[in-house]
Amino acid sequence: MRDNMQKLIHTFAALADLGQEIADTSDFEEMMRASLHLLLGTLAIRRGAIIEYVSEEQKLRFVAARGGGSEELPADLELESEDVEGLMSLGLCGLTRDVQSPAFVQFAEKFRGTLDTLSVELVVPLVVRGHLIGLVLLGGKASEESFTAEDRDVVCSMARHIGVGMHTHRLLTELEQRAAENRHLYEGMREIYKDTVRAFAAAIDCKDKYTQGHSERVGKYSEIIAREMGWSDEEIEGISIAGYLHDIGKLVVERDILNAPYRIDAKQSSELNRHPAAGYEILSPIRHPYADISLMARYHHERPDGRGYPDGLTDEQIPFGAKIVALADSFDAMTTDRPYKKRRSIEDVFEDFRRNTGKQFDQKVVVALCRALLKEVEGETKDRRMHKLLGKGYLEPERVLPPLRKLISDLESGAYNVVSSHA
Amino acid sequence: MAESSASNPVRSRCIGEMAVVYAGDYLNKLSGERIERECRRQLAAGCRALVINFRDTGLVNSIGISILLGVIDAAEATGAQLVFSDVNKSTVELFEMLGLTRHVALAKSEQEALDTLSEFASEHGAAGH
Numbered sequence: 001m002r003d004n005m006q007k008l009i010h011t012f013a014a015l016a017d018l019g020q021e022i023a024d025t026s027d028f029e030e031m032m033r034a035s036l037h038l039l040l041g042t043l044a045i046r047r048g049a050i051i052e053y054v055s056e057e058q059k060l061r062f063v064a065a066r067g068g069g070s071e072e073l074p075a076d077l078e079l080e081s082e083d084v085e086g087l088m089s090l091g092l093c094g095l096t097r098d099v100q101s102p103a104f105v106q107f108a109e110k111f112r113g114t115l116d117t118l119s120v121e122l123v124v125p126l127v128v129r130g131h132l133i134g135l136v137l138l139g140g141k142a143s144e145e146s147f148t149a150e151d152r153d154v155v156c157s158m159a160r161h162i163g164v165g166m167h168t169h170r171l172l173t174e175l176e177q178r179a180a181e182n183r184h185l186y187e188g189m190r191e192i193y194k195d196t197v198r199a200f201a202a203a204i205d206c207k208d209k210y211t212q213g214h215s216e217r218v219g220k221y222s223e224i225i226a227r228e229m230g231w232s233d234e235e236i237e238g239i240s241i242a243g244y245l246h247d248i249g250k251l252v253v254e255r256d257i258l259n260a261p262y263r264i265d266a267k268q269s270s271e272l273n274r275h276p277a278a279g280y281e282i283l284s285p286i287r288h289p290y291a292d293i294s295l296m297a298r299y300h301h302e303r304p305d306g307r308g309y310p311d312g313l314t315d316e317q318i319p320f321g322a323k324i325v326a327l328a329d330s331f332d333a334m335t336t337d338r339p340y341k342k343r344r345s346i347e348d349v350f351e352d353f354r355r356n357t358g359k360q361f362d363q364k365v366v367v368a369l370c371r372a373l374l375k376e377v378e379g380e381t382k383d384r385r386m387h388k389l390l391g392k393g394y395l396e397p398e399r400v401l402p403p404l405r406k407l408i409s410d411l412e413s414g415a416y417n418v419v420s421s422h423a
Numbered sequence: 424m425a426e427s428s429a430s431n432p433v434r435s436r437c438i439g440e441m442a443v444v445y446a447g448d449y450l451n452k453l454s455g456e457r458i459e460r461e462c463r464r465q466l467a468a469g470c471r472a473l474v475i476n477f478r479d480t481g482l483v484n485s486i487g488i489s490i491l492l493g494v495i496d497a498a499e500a501t502g503a504q505l506v507f508s509d510v511n512k513s514t515v516e517l518f519e520m521l522g523l524t525r526h527v528a529l530a531k532s533e534q535e536a537l538d539t540l541s542e543f544a545s546e547h548g549a550a551g552h
Contacts, residue, residue: 006513006520014485034453034486041485044521046492066489067496142492143522 014042022165036064047139126163219243221328228368238290249279323362357416450487472540478509508536
């Protein structure tokens with residue numbers, strides 16, 4: 001009576017421990033090793049193994065084994081389809097080796113070497129939802145007594161737990177593989193999207209022969225400014241794309257206006273000024289992987305003082321990204337040659353910033369661009385992107401550093417507040 | 424007499440061709456496999472008799488039983504003597520119920536185990552302690 005009670009407590013404790021082991025899916029091999037220990041230790045079985053059925057390769061792979069005389073796991077067992085059917089026919093509680101089931105006899109004959117090494121007496125198929133998941137092989141008990149019906153019930157219960165654990169692990173692995181494939185596909189789609197954006201930017205710049213490479217440079221300057229402002233990688237990618245596409249509305253502006261080798265008249269200017277709104281119309285139906293791309297195109301000619309277009313927004317109303325693209329756009333316009341004027345010196349550009357910060361440009365954005373320039377001139381950047389974009393000799397340290405440091409200091413002192421034309 | 428190194432969390436000591444391995448509180452977890460490994464290491468190093476001391480071991484669960492069966496296997500494979508010492512009453516009952524006592528002797532204390540093994544060694548002409 002006392003023996004039975006102790007046996008019951010020992011078995012229940014093992015079942016509870018097995019439940020915990022199966023729930024922890026972080027390390028499959030450890031889970032299986034602990035499960036085998038628990039199964040063997042419950043009935044003091046001296047040898048045993050847990051085997052996984054790999055259906056794609058039609059073989060049995062040992063995932064845990066004890067008592068075979070070696071710490072190495074036994075070699076895989078190659079199966080044929082009739083073997084699988086035979087194993088399934090053993091029933092959920094398995095068969096002892098002395099039972100003369102034809103399927104079992106065939107299996108035992110085929111794998112006699114492995115079964116003998118582990119002194120296998122009981123074979124229990126792991127079946128989940130009608131599918132063979134694996135197998136448990138068990139040797140004799142330390143007591144040298146035969147397996148009783150109660151012993152087989154215990155083994156059967158524990159084997160079901162182990163089968164479910166194995167199945168869950170398999171599902172999780174498949175899920176992780178699918179997630180990895182999806183991530184890979186998503187990355188591929190993002191690359192296609194970026195290539196498409198670059199192609200669009202090239203198309204825009206092709207239409208306007210005087211501003212070739214402008215969209216790409218605005219994308220790069222926007223990226224540099226956003227990085228200096230501490231934006232996340234995702235946001236930086238978004239602002240870069242907005243920079244590439246900011247002038248997409250120029251595709252609907254007549255080529256003669258874009259390419260006029262003279263200062264255009266008021267009517268033509270009005271036609272040209274349609275491009276931000278046209279860009280918004282083109283971009284807004286597209287589901288971009290980044291936020292507000294179409295708004296940045298629409299508002300890249302808005303000004304904090306409210307004198308911009310198309311909507312005459314004032315400081316707080318203008319999306320921050322649009323303020324970045326606006327400065328990147330103007331900076332590139334000032335620092336590249338145009339048919340009707342040569343590019344301006346960097347000192348002139350700084351003077352423009354001084355005059356227009358708070359009116360045309362946002363103060364924080366100008367400071368960020370100036371700080372990025374300072375890092376570049378002081379040699380703190382590895383890739384020297386600004387030098388590449390602006391060309392050799394444009395950022396000579398002796399000329400650039402004193403006015404740049406003074407400008408940053410003045411801008412940060414708060415001397416350049418927003419001056420609203422509506423005030 | 425040599426104690427096992429500090430880097431090995433399983434405490435053991437060697438007395439001639441005998442070794443004592445302390446089960447401690449490791450036995451009932453997967454980390455208890457270290458006890459089995461330590462026993463195998465001692466046996467591989469030429470140890471002919473092994474005492475496992477359960478002085479600091481409360482209950483023994485199924486993982487612990489399985490690990491001890493591994494130690495029994497290893498001892499039998501090398502022909503070494505195996506004695507469990509300082510086993511508490513409920514664990515003795517568990518070992519008896521599961522049939523472990525068919526394969527291993529029990530001793531009340533580590534000293535008793537060592538004395539028994541020494542006697543056995545001298546009776547059988549081994550070069551033990």
